[in-house]
Amino acid sequence: MNASPAADSRLDETIRLGHGSGGRLSRELLDGLILPALGPAGPGQMDDGAIFSPPPGDLVFTTDSHVVTPLEFPGGDLGTLCVSGTVNDLAVMGARPLALSLGLILEEGLPMDTLRRILESVGRTASASGVRILCGDTKVVERGKGDGIFVNTAGIGHRIHRLEASRIRPGDAVVVSGNIGDHGFALLTQRKGFPLESPLRSDAAPLFDLIHRLCEKVPVRWMRDPTRGGVATALCELCQSQPWSVTLTENSLPLDPAVRGISEILGLDPLYSANEGKFLAVLPAASVDAALEILRSHELGGNAARIGTITEDHPGKLLVATDFGNARVMGMLASDPLPRIC
Amino acid sequence: MNASPAADSRLDETIRLGHGSGGRLSRELLDGLILPALGPAGPGQMDDGAIFSPPPGDLVFTTDSHVVTPLEFPGGDLGTLCVSGTVNDLAVMGARPLALSLGLILEEGLPMDTLRRILESVGRTASASGVRILCGDTKVVERGKGDGIFVNTAGIGHRIHRLEASRIRPGDAVVVSGNIGDHGFALLTQRKGFPLESPLRSDAAPLFDLIHRLCEKVPVRWMRDPTRGGVATALCELCQSQPWSVTLTENSLPLDPAVRGISEILGLDPLYSANEGKFLAVLPAASVDAALEILRSHELGGNAARIGTITEDHPGKLLVATDFGNARVMGMLASDPLPRIC
Numbered sequence: 001m002n003a004s005p006a007a008d009s010r011l012d013e014t015i016r017l018g019h020g021s022g023g024r025l026s027r028e029l030l031d032g033l034i035l036p037a038l039g040p041a042g043p044g045q046m047d048d049g050a051i052f053s054p055p056p057g058d059l060v061f062t063t064d065s066h067v068v069t070p071l072e073f074p075g076g077d078l079g080t081l082c083v084s085g086t087v088n089d090l091a092v093m094g095a096r097p098l099a100l101s102l103g104l105i106l107e108e109g110l111p112m113d114t115l116r117r118i119l120e121s122v123g124r125t126a127s128a129s130g131v132r133i134l135c136g137d138t139k140v141v142e143r144g145k146g147d148g149i150f151v152n153t154a155g156i157g158h159r160i161h162r163l164e165a166s167r168i169r170p171g172d173a174v175v176v177s178g179n180i181g182d183h184g185f186a187l188l189t190q191r192k193g194f195p196l197e198s199p200l201r202s203d204a205a206p207l208f209d210l211i212h213r214l215c216e217k218v219p220v221r222w223m224r225d226p227t228r229g230g231v232a233t234a235l236c237e238l239c240q241s242q243p244w245s246v247t248l249t250e251n252s253l254p255l256d257p258a259v260r261g262i263s264e265i266l267g268l269d270p271l272y273s274a275n276e277g278k279f280l281a282v283l284p285a286a287s288v289d290a291a292l293e294i295l296r297s298h299e300l301g302g303n304a305a306r307i308g309t310i311t312e313d314h315p316g317k318l319l320v321a322t323d324f325g326n327a328r329v330m331g332m333l334a335s336d337p338l339p340r341i342c
Numbered sequence: 343m344n345a346s347p348a349a350d351s352r353l354d355e356t357i358r359l360g361h362g363s364g365g366r367l368s369r370e371l372l373d374g375l376i377l378p379a380l381g382p383a384g385p386g387q388m389d390d391g392a393i394f395s396p397p398p399g400d401l402v403f404t405t406d407s408h409v410v411t412p413l414e415f416p417g418g419d420l421g422t423l424c425v426s427g428t429v430n431d432l433a434v435m436g437a438r439p440l441a442l443s444l445g446l447i448l449e450e451g452l453p454m455d456t457l458r459r460i461l462e463s464v465g466r467t468a469s470a471s472g473v474r475i476l477c478g479d480t481k482v483v484e485r486g487k488g489d490g491i492f493v494n495t496a497g498i499g500h501r502i503h504r505l506e507a508s509r510i511r512p513g514d515a516v517v518v519s520g521n522i523g524d525h526g527f528a529l530l531t532q533r534k535g536f537p538l539e540s541p542l543r544s545d546a547a548p549l550f551d552l553i554h555r556l557c558e559k560v561p562v563r564w565m566r567d568p569t570r571g572g573v574a575t576a577l578c579e580l581c582q583s584q585p586w587s588v589t590l591t592e593n594s595l596p597l598d599p600a601v602r603g604i605s606e607i608l609g610l611d612p613l614y615s616a617n618e619g620k621f622l623a624v625l626p627a628a629s630v631d632a633a634l635e636i637l638r639s640h641e642l643g644g645n646a647a648r649i650g651t652i653t654e655d656h657p658g659k660l661l662v663a664t665d666f667g668n669a670r671v672m673g674m675l676a677s678d679p680l681p682r683i684c
Contacts, residue, residue: 022570023675048431049404062391063443093391101405103494139409147487152445154496228364333365
């Protein structure tokens with residue numbers, strides 16, 4: 001019997017199509033939930049665009065859409081992931097993250113509480129990365145035309161370190177900042193019907209601070225965050241069309257015991273599994289000890305290791321040297337045994 | 343019986359989950375379809391990020407996700423829309439568009455031909471706007487978890503004109519660059535079950551060139567592109583919490599006869615209907631004639647008109663003066679009679 005207009009305008013418990021209309025409901029969602037949840041890392045208001053003054057020099061621009069399922073998982077959630085992913089893309093290009101955008105595609109019926117938790121996570125991770133969310137946009141699609149929340153985060157960074165594949169030379173070392181495959185395997189164990197219990201957690205984390213400390217002290221040549229496709233795909237992309245190869249040493253790969261166990265049981269190779277809080281670095285062999293010391297003294301680099309070398313046999317190929325003294329060639333991930341991990 | 347690996351790696355006729363894996367299929371989609379379709383406006387390659395050197399001064403950063411349905415409609419398609427939307431958001435902030443990102447979320451089963459046409463449209467519209475697509479990302483979701491294609495375009499522009507609501511004064515004029523509501527009404531007529539035939543076409547177009555010509559000659563105070571929520575919502579947002587009001591003159595609103603007809607039959611107000619190739623400008627009343635001359639001599643401003651005035655009664659409100667000598671107050675669009683128009 002309550003037909004007052006106010007009854008229609010309160011924040012409902014789930015997302016409705018009208019929240020994407022660009023009208024009054026959109027404004028209420030923005031002011032009542034989105035901006036408060038993002039907190040101080042968020043924009044004061046979300047206008048059509050944000051004005052900012054970058055420091056002089058080169059900028060880096062990157063974008064990533066995130067369609068991970070489930071939205072929340074051990075070690076993180078979509079919010080941690082979408083900020084970390086873009087911050088890390090900037091950081092491995094040698095850039096200090098300056099600004100992120102946040103493009104939300106919400107499915108009708110999404111619980112407001114879920115949206116709030118994810119956005120709080122966005123705000124927390126952005127604050128931890130020292131980056132501001134400068135602008136955003138929210139769209140809503142009908143039930144059954146989306147899947148909870150999809151997020152796009154584009155990012156702008158200020159380039160402060162020169163990291164380029166063209167600087168790599170045979171003899172350089174390949175280092176990884178920690179255990180391989182944690183994110184992909186943690187997601188795998190959360191999927192419907194997965195038969196094993198595991199203590200695995202996603203490694204999703206923003207890496208700029210760690211990368212910046214390393215690059216200030218060590219002449220890093222090149223970096224990459226091995227997300228979808230894993231370490232193997234990132235290194236295949238690196239060496240293809242180069243006059244050198246990458247040789248990994250199989251027994252040097254740092255692996256969580258649970259990842260090792262599940263990979264042996266299921267026959268999945270952690271080298272193809274996604275990471276969301278690790279980077280690969282190529283640096284002069286003489287700098288490996290210094291690099292590992294810096295990495296291992298940081299909470300996000302505890303299990304850093306040298307895993308390989310830039311070699312000259314089989315140019316353009318990624319090789320894995322086994323314990324038995326032979327080497328196999330690895331290609332890029334062909335397809336994906338586990339879709340929607342990021 | 344053909345079990346060669348090559349059979350698996352050709353570009354299929356529809357999108358598969360593996361195209362979002364970040365591995366070999368992703369690379370084939372990128373090199374075989376996405377980059378060729380984008381053409382010269384696209385990046386030479388899609389790396390984790392793109393390095394660019396902006397001119398000195400302030401930048402503008404904006405983002406928009408596009409979930410329009412249908413993907414193709416009279417006057418444009420998702421590709422026209424996603425570039426125009428972001429270019430226009432930059433342009434109405436007084437910025438020359440420099441760089442766009444392109445984040446694709448594709449649904450499993452999407453025909454490759456549809457994707458190609460949309461991306462060709464992205465490339466064409468970007469070229470026409472003088473903007474480059476610097477970076478991108480492609481994700482794939484399972485059939486029934488998306489709706490064909492969702493696109494996010496974030497944009498960076500170089501601020502060259504100062505356009506700010508704080509510069510508006512009572513007595514200033516409100517101008518629109520052409521017919522109101524064409525995009526929303528054109529989409530409406532394409533929806534399943536719409537009972538009338540109409541010649542309506544979306545107005546989706548990039549407006550930077552027109553806006554730049556105008557701002558070079560006329561002291562424009564403020565601009566906005568009245569997309570979702572339409573002219574009325576954009577002007578409500580403008581005047582709320584201001585010490586002045588906006589008064590529109592109902593009989594001055596430029597309307598396509600088909601929009602007028604449909605709006606009368608269905609009782610839909612074109613002032614709440616989306617536009618994707620129009621802008622609102624507030625400028626000194628003395629500059630109206632010069633502004634209209636510049637606008638009307640451009641192919642995208644043919645039906646430009648003065649539609650209202652900044653007034654002092656009822657501060658914070660949007661008023662519409664009718665032919666009968668009275669005025670009504672208009673609020674923001676409450677909800678959306680037509681979801682997913684952009």
